[in-house]
Amino acid sequence: MRFQDEYRDRGLVQGLAAAIAEEAQQLPEPVRLMEVCGTHTMAIAQFGLKSLLPEQVKLVSGPGCPVCVTPVSYIDHAISLAGLPNMVITTFGDLLRVPGSHSSLMAERAKGADIRIVYSALDAVKLATELPEKQVIFLGVGFETTTPTVAASILAAQQQGRTNFSVLTSHKTMPGPMQALSADPELKIRGYLCPAHVSTVIGSDAYRPLAEKFGIPCVVTGFEPADVLQGVLMLVRQCRAGQARVENQYSRAVSPQGNAKAQELIKNVFEPADAVWRGLGVLPESGLVLRETYAAFDAVRRFQVALPDACEPAGCRCGEVLTGRIAPADCPLFGTVCSPETPVGACMVSSEGSCAAAWRYGQ
Amino acid sequence: MCLGVPMQILEINDDMVVAEIDGVQREASLMMLGEPVAVGDYVIVHAGFAISRIDPAEAEETLRIMREIFNPEDMA
Numbered sequence: 001m002r003f004q005d006e007y008r009d010r011g012l013v014q015g016l017a018a019a020i021a022e023e024a025q026q027l028p029e030p031v032r033l034m035e036v037c038g039t040h041t042m043a044i045a046q047f048g049l050k051s052l053l054p055e056q057v058k059l060v061s062g063p064g065c066p067v068c069v070t071p072v073s074y075i076d077h078a079i080s081l082a083g084l085p086n087m088v089i090t091t092f093g094d095l096l097r098v099p100g101s102h103s104s105l106m107a108e109r110a111k112g113a114d115i116r117i118v119y120s121a122l123d124a125v126k127l128a129t130e131l132p133e134k135q136v137i138f139l140g141v142g143f144e145t146t147t148p149t150v151a152a153s154i155l156a157a158q159q160q161g162r163t164n165f166s167v168l169t170s171h172k173t174m175p176g177p178m179q180a181l182s183a184d185p186e187l188k189i190r191g192y193l194c195p196a197h198v199s200t201v202i203g204s205d206a207y208r209p210l211a212e213k214f215g216i217p218c219v220v221t222g223f224e225p226a227d228v229l230q231g232v233l234m235l236v237r238q239c240r241a242g243q244a245r246v247e248n249q250y251s252r253a254v255s256p257q258g259n260a261k262a263q264e265l266i267k268n269v270f271e272p273a274d275a276v277w278r279g280l281g282v283l284p285e286s287g288l289v290l291r292e293t294y295a296a297f298d299a300v301r302r303f304q305v306a307l308p309d310a311c312e313p314a315g316c317r318c319g320e321v322l323t324g325r326i327a328p329a330d331c332p333l334f335g336t337v338c339s340p341e342t343p344v345g346a347c348m349v350s351s352e353g354s355c356a357a358a359w360r361y362g363q
Numbered sequence: 364m365c366l367g368v369p370m371q372i373l374e375i376n377d378d379m380v381v382a383e384i385d386g387v388q389r390e391a392s393l394m395m396l397g398e399p400v401a402v403g404d405y406v407i408v409h410a411g412f413a414i415s416r417i418d419p420a421e422a423e424e425t426l427r428i429m430r431e432i433f434n435p436e437d438m439a
């Protein structure tokens with residue numbers, strides 16, 4: 001496939017790795033660079049890119065996997081809703097196995113709850129049309145890539161006059177968590193590989209305030225091996241030169257301003273609100289909730305359910321993994337008690353999670 | 364969940380396209396795309412929506428810069 005094979009070319013990948021090694025020799029001190037995109041985490045693990053980097057350049061994963069940063073209380077909420085009569089819960093596949101405080105959606109499904117996997121939020125609206133006697137709730141989790149698709153589904157439901165479709169939202173925005181991590185002196189992040197797909201929507205300019213305020217270089221980076229390495233090279237060059245600019249390695253898909261139509265969709269249907277991130281706590285204005293106009297499609301406002309006290313799975317250190325404080329293998333449960341077959345935490349469940357990537361491809 | 368995939372457009376029917384990668388075909392909505400596309404174009408598809416068109420000129424330019432980095436003599 002064009003635009004894929006070329007960016008996986010071995011010679012190119014090795015050449016870029018050599019260029020990074022050369023550049024890194026001139027760094028005054030070793031640097032920690034963070035990728036904030038589940039797709040990057042996967043690509044880095046899958047193609048063994050860390051092994052191609054010199055000692056002075058360390059890659060750590062950040063809060064870039066939407067499923068992983070979704071708090072336990074959200075899963076609990078979804079499970080409570082699934083227990084209501086006549087209810088159909090629809091979701092993307094990776095949320096199913098995420099442990100809540102006492103159960104998971106998968107376990108509830110095995111006990112008889114009607115929980116179905118859909119490929120698109122629009123499929124959930126279609127299902128609501130086919131099942132007029134049921135209530136269909138879609139689990140709206142994700143960053144700016146997913147949020148406009150959910151907005152589009154709500155608009156579609158409204159247009160069709162659907163009264164049996166609603167969304168349990170937990171949408172989050174970038175670059176809020178990057179700001180929070182940048183402010184943490186302990187983490188010493190010296191550069192960001194900014195998310196590829198999120199940036200198609202928000203645009204590379206969105207990282208400017210971050211780069212300026214914290215003096216940290218940001219490079220919007222694609223997710224093929226050569227893309228990631230070129231992104232790293234661009235960051236290392238900036239570190240060496242003492243710069244902190246926003247650069248766009250992924251210009252074939254990302255523009256400075258992003259996708260205006262998608263931004264409009266988000267803005268029309270959602271408004272900013274504080275949000276809880278696993279590992280980071282509450283971050284101001286880092287989430288999106290449905291505007292009052294769309295209250296009829298808000299599962300939180302429509303259905304009152306009792307929620308248990310949220311408790312994180314015992315021993316799971318996802319929070320520290322998500323903020324680059326520890327590597328997955330540093331968690332005592334990694335690979336022993338916790339594996340993709342029997343995941344203890346969300347980071348082992350999602351295919352984009354750091355623990356799952358580390359388990360699957362080794363580190 | 365955030366797994367957008369670059370796919371090639373095979374067919375366009377109003378606001379929907381059929382797109383393909385590695386022999387897998389998917390339907391995708393054009394509702395979110397701000398620019399016109401044609402059959403043969405590459406787009407990034409995420410959860411049933413095309414979210415961005417891949418610009419072939421930019422793709423070539425990125426490759427050119429990469430090759431230049433790793434083999435500078437050739438560019439002299």
Ligand code: SF4
Nearest residue numbers: 317318331338345355
């Ligand atoms: S290995 Fe498992 S228990 Fe440990 S942090 Fe990762 S998901 Fe949590």
